[in-house]
Each structure stands twice: as C-alpha cells, then as structure tokens.
Amino acid sequence: MHERLSFHIKRDSVIHKLNPLTKLTLILALILISFTSPWYWTPHVVLLLAVIPLSGLGRVFPEFFKAATRLILPAAGFLFLMQAFFQPIGEEVIFKFYFLDITQESLMFAFRNAMRVFVMISAFTLFLLTTHPSELMSDLTRRGLPGQFAYVIISTLQILPQMQAKAQTIIAAQRSRGLDTESTFLKRAGSVLPLVGPLVFGSLVEVEERAIAIEARGFTSKNSKTSLHEIPDPSFEKTIRWALLMLVILSIAANLWLS
Amino acid sequence: MKIEIQDLRFIYPTGLEALKGISLTIEAGEQVAIVGQNGAGKTTLVRHFNGLLQPASGSVLIGDWDVKKYSVAKLASRVGYVFQNPDEQLFSRDVLTEVTFGPKNLKYAKEKIDELVKRALSLTELTDKTETNPYDLSPTWRKMVALASIIAMDTPIVIFDEPTTGQDAVNVARIANVIAELRKEGKTVITITHDIDFCAENFERVIALSKGQVLLDGPAREILGQEEILAQTYVDPPQLTRLGKRLGLKETVRNQEEFLNSL
Numbered sequence: 289m290h291e292r293l294s295f296h297i298k299r300d301s302v303i304h305k306l307n308p309l310t311k312l313t314l315i316l317a318l319i320l321i322s323f324t325s326p327w328y329w330t331p332h333v334v335l336l337l338a339v340i341p342l343s344g345l346g347r348v349f350p351e352f353f354k355a356a357t358r359l360i361l362p363a364a365g366f367l368f369l370m371q372a373f374f375q376p377i378g379e380e381v382i383f384k385f386y387f388l389d390i391t392q393e394s395l396m397f398a399f400r401n402a403m404r405v406f407v408m409i410s411a412f413t414l415f416l417l418t419t420h421p422s423e424l425m426s427d428l429t430r431r432g433l434p435g436q437f438a439y440v441i442i443s444t445l446q447i448l449p450q451m452q453a454k455a456q457t458i459i460a461a462q463r464s465r466g467l468d469t470e471s472t473f474l475k476r477a478g479s480v481l482p483l484v485g486p487l488v489f490g491s492l493v494e495v496e497e498r499a500i501a502i503e504a505r506g507f508t509s510k511n512s513k514t515s516l517h518e519i520p521d522p523s524f525e526k527t528i529r530w531a532l533l534m535l536v537i538l539s540i541a542a543n544l545w546l547s
Numbered sequence: 548m549k550i551e552i553q554d555l556r557f558i559y560p561t562g563l564e565a566l567k568g569i570s571l572t573i574e575a576g577e578q579v580a581i582v583g584q585n586g587a588g589k590t591t592l593v594r595h596f597n598g599l600l601q602p603a604s605g606s607v608l609i610g611d612w613d614v615k616k617y618s619v620a621k622l623a624s625r626v627g628y629v630f631q632n633p634d635e636q637l638f639s640r641d642v643l644t645e646v647t648f649g650p651k652n653l654k655y656a657k658e659k660i661d662e663l664v665k666r667a668l669s670l671t672e673l674t675d676k677t678e679t680n681p682y683d684l685s686p687t688w689r690k691m692v693a694l695a696s697i698i699a700m701d702t703p704i705v706i707f708d709e710p711t712t713g714q715d716a717v718n719v720a721r722i723a724n725v726i727a728e729l730r731k732e733g734k735t736v737i738t739i740t741h742d743i744d745f746c747a748e749n750f751e752r753v754i755a756l757s758k759g760q761v762l763l764d765g766p767a768r769e770i771l772g773q774e775e776i777l778a779q780t781y782v783d784p785p786q787l788t789r790l791g792k793r794l795g796l797k798e799t800v801r802n803q804e805e806f807l808n809s810l
Contacts, residue, residue: 466652
C-alpha cells in the first residue's frame with residue numbers, strides 16, 4: 289500500500305547534503321528579500337535565478353514543477369486577480385469589467401504581490417522536497433529547540449498520511465460488510481458514521497501509544513541526549529548563513545532608506 | 548460456492564508485483580488455510596475474492612460472478628471478510644447493533660436478520676453481551692464481535708485474516724469452534740494464518756504462498772510433511788509433526804491424537 293510520510297524525496301544532490309539550518313536560512317532569506325527589496329523585479333529575479341535553478345541543483349525539478357503548476361500557480365493567480373481588480377490605486381483605467389476597474393498601477397502591484405507569494409510557497413516546497421522533516425527537527429533540537437516543539441511539528445506532518453492509510457482500511461472493512469459507499473448521495477451520507485467512528489477512536493489510541501512509547505525512551509528526561517544520526521555542519525555553511533543574513537539586512541535597510 | 552482463480556496477477560501502484568499468476572479452484576464447503584511469509588501475497592490474494600482489489604490480469608469467479616463486474620457491496624452477499632484488526636471495523640454503540648449492521652446492508656427480511664444475528668451471537672458466545680459497547684470489551688472479545696458481525700451476514704464464503712493473532716488459548720479454541728460450526732453448515736472457510744498449529748488442527752487443505760506464487764497446495768497432512776519446501780516461505784511444520792518425522796513415524800502426524808496413535 290502506498291504510504292508517504294512527508295513531501296521529502298530521497299535523492300543524492302548538493303542541496304540534499306546541505307545542513308537543514310542552512311537550507312532553512314537560504315529559503316527564508318530568499319523570501320525576505322523578495323518581500324523587502326525596493327527594486328520592483330526582485331521576486332521575479334529570485335524565482336528565475338535562485339528558486340528554479342536550485343530545484344534543478346537539488347534534482348527535484350520534475351516534482352517541483354508539478355507542485356508549482358498544480359498548486360502554487362492557481363493560488364498565486366487567484367491572488368493576482370483579486371488584487372488587480374480590487375486595489376483602488378492609479379487613475380488610468382486600462383480595462384473595465386462591469387463596476388471593476390483595472391489600472392496599470394493595480395496590475396503592477398498585483399503582479400508583484402502574486403510573485404512574492406509564488407516565491408514564498410515555491411521556496412518552501414523546495415525546502416520540503418529536499419529536507420527530511422526528522423533531519424530538520426533533530427538538527428534544530430540539537431541547537432536548542434525544545435523537544436516538545438519538535439514533536440508537535442513531526443507528528444503533525446505524519447498524522448495526515450497515517451490517517452489516510454487508516455481511513456482506506458476502514459472503508460475497505462465496511463464495504464466488505466455491504467456498506468454502499470459508491471451509489472446515491474443519501475446512501476453515502478448515511479455511511480459516514482461507520483467510517484468516522486473507528487478512525488477517530490483509532491487515532492486517539494495511536495496518539496496515546498506514541499506518547500507512551502517516546503516517554504519510555506526518556507523523552508522528558510532532563511539529561512542531554514545523544515543522537516545516532518550525525519548531521520554534518522561544515523564551517524563554510526556557517527559562512528553562507530552569515531552572508532545570507534547580511535543580504536537580508538541590506539535588503540531591509542535599502543527598503544527603509546528609500547521609503 | 549465455488550471459487551475459481553485463473554492466472555491472477557496483481558501489481559501495486561508502487562510497482563510491486565504481489566501476485567505473479569495464481570490459478571486455484573476452491574470447492575464449495577472446503578476449509579482452506581493460506582500460509583506463507585510476510586509479503587507472500589496472502590492478503591492481496593483474498594482481497595480479490597470480494598473485489599477490494601481488482602486483478603491486473605487473469606480472473607476471479609465467485610460462483611458465477613466475475614469479481615470485475617460486481618461492486619464490493621454486492622460481493623458482500625457472497626463473501627464475508629473478517630479483517631485482522633477489529634478496531635478498524637467496529638463502530639456501533641452496542642454489540643447487537645454492530646452485528647445487525649451487515650445483514651441489514653444485505654437487505655434480508657426482518658425475521659431472517661433476527662435469526663441470523665441470534666445464531667451468530669450464540670456461536671461466538673456473545674449472547675450475554677449484546678448491550679455492551681464493543682469498546683468496553685477486551686480485545687479478545689472485540690475480535691469475537693468482529694467475527695459475529697461477519698457470520699451474521701450468512702455468506703456462503705467466509706474469509707478470516709489472521710484470526711488467532713494476539714488471542715489467548717481460550718479464544719483460539721472459540722474461534723476454532725466457530726470454524727467447525729461453519730463447516731457443518733457447508734460454508735467455505737478461507738483463513739490466512741501464521742499460527743501453524745491452528746492451521747494443522749482445523750484445516751483439511753493448505754495452500755502455501757511464496758513471493759506471489761503458489762508454492763504448495765494440497766491436503767494438510769501432505770503439505771505439512773514437506774518441511775524443506777515450506778522452509779522456502781519461512782513456515783515451520785507443527786512441533787509434533789517435526790518430532791514425528793525425527794522419530795521416523797511412517798505417517799505425517801498433525802496433532803496429539805494422531806501422534807499418540809502412530810506411536
């Protein structure tokens with residue numbers, strides 16, 4: 289049965305090998321620069337010259353492209369339309385649609401904002417595609433993030449695929465008892481209860497079992513923990529992170545300076 | 548009701564070929580145990596019997612029905628399937644409603660439903676627990692509720708997916724008793740099991756699967772004697788069978804009675 293615990297795709301690439309914190313810094317820097325840089329074309333350039341090449345470098349371009357066209361493009365497109373129509377700026381109307389006016393200014397404004405959002409979501413997609421969540425979390429807890437926090441994030445990422453798999457089995461079990469889940473709407477509506485009951489109950493039991501299991505391994509112990517899995521963090525990556533931080537500060541400074 | 552499987556193949560979306568051409572005939576009223584290592588294709592095979600999985604190629608006939616042409620809900624009137632984990636199946640507030648759910652879906656007459664439910668409850672020794680919420684019962688009794696809820700559907704074919712896993716000796720005996728009763732009623736019983744003693748004591752025919760193919764198929768006495776071939780799918784014959792072999796007994800023995808008789 290098909291089961292996937294995260295977006296992560298295991299491949300051998302430069303991006304995959306980077307320390308998770310470096311990757312996180314990188315994408316946050318790209319996003320912040322897209323949002324703060326005073327130059328109009330920044331988000332477009334960031335997308336074309338950073339995010340897309342990076343997805344190629346990380347050898348996840350096909351998956352990245354699929355997510356971008358099916359998921360991010362519609363979202364950004366919707367935002368573009370909303371802002372283009374409803375932003376009351378500019379005088380020169382270039383297009384009229386009933387009572388809605390589109391001006392050159394609103395068009396430009398909407399285009400940039402849509403691009404910013406596109407950069408934000410696509411950068412995060414790239415991050416999720418190339419970083420295993422547990423690697424990210426063990427790196428962050430090693431740097432001082434509380435374990436409870438990491439647990440909440442990890443279990444949230446895992447709960448959806450797990451519940452999905454469970455729901456599949458429950459549906460199969462009830463259909464085997466003659467439950468009609470395929471015909472009329474009324475019948476299907478009536479078939480919800482036999483599916484939801486075991487799903488909710490089973491998930492609660494699982495949460496409790498998992499809590500007991502990790503506590504049995506000393507989850508709340510105050511002693512410092514060792515990790516079986518070493519995550520490398522070479523010194524040049526530290527340099528990269530500082531450089532990225534500087535770029536973000538520059539971008540914000542430029543923004544404040546020019547406004 | 549006869550089950551006819553012709554060159555059945557199945558491939559999971561991950562590309563794993565789980566069944567690589569299986570042909571079998573199971574006659575009406577046969578008691579069949581399916582054994583084999585994890586991943587041999589046992590569950591994948593029986594999930595074709597009630598349409599939960601569709602063949603990639605080949606065919607499965609349940610009586611005169613081709614499973615490709617009928618929905619799971621329809622096939623439920625011919626094939627009852629007890630899932631491995633009762634918690635994935637039970638949802639009602641009390642045992643009686645739970646057991647009534649299946650036969651009601653099959654739209655039997657009211658009197659027939661009452662009769663079937665009563666019989667299923669007495670077979671599984673649940674008659675005094677009809678008012679209880681299934682989740683207030685111990686896991687072993689929940690298993691019996693799951694069994695009862697399928698038996699009450701009165702299907703000519705009943706499938707059990709690892710019924711004895713995690714059950715104590717008393718409950719294993721109860722499950723064996725249920726299977727014996729179903730045999731008396733002339734029903735076909737197909738059981739997937741890793742419990743080789745349970746298999747030896749309760750089934751006439753054994754099918755051993757290995758890597759998506761039939762490794763051995765025949766009378767239990769014959770199959771359980773073939774220690775070397777069974778080892779290919781990581782199945783050990785029952786201890787007494789192996790002991791009998793070491794002692795050089797002429798016949799393959801399956802249980803205590805046969806063992807003592809041939810000594």
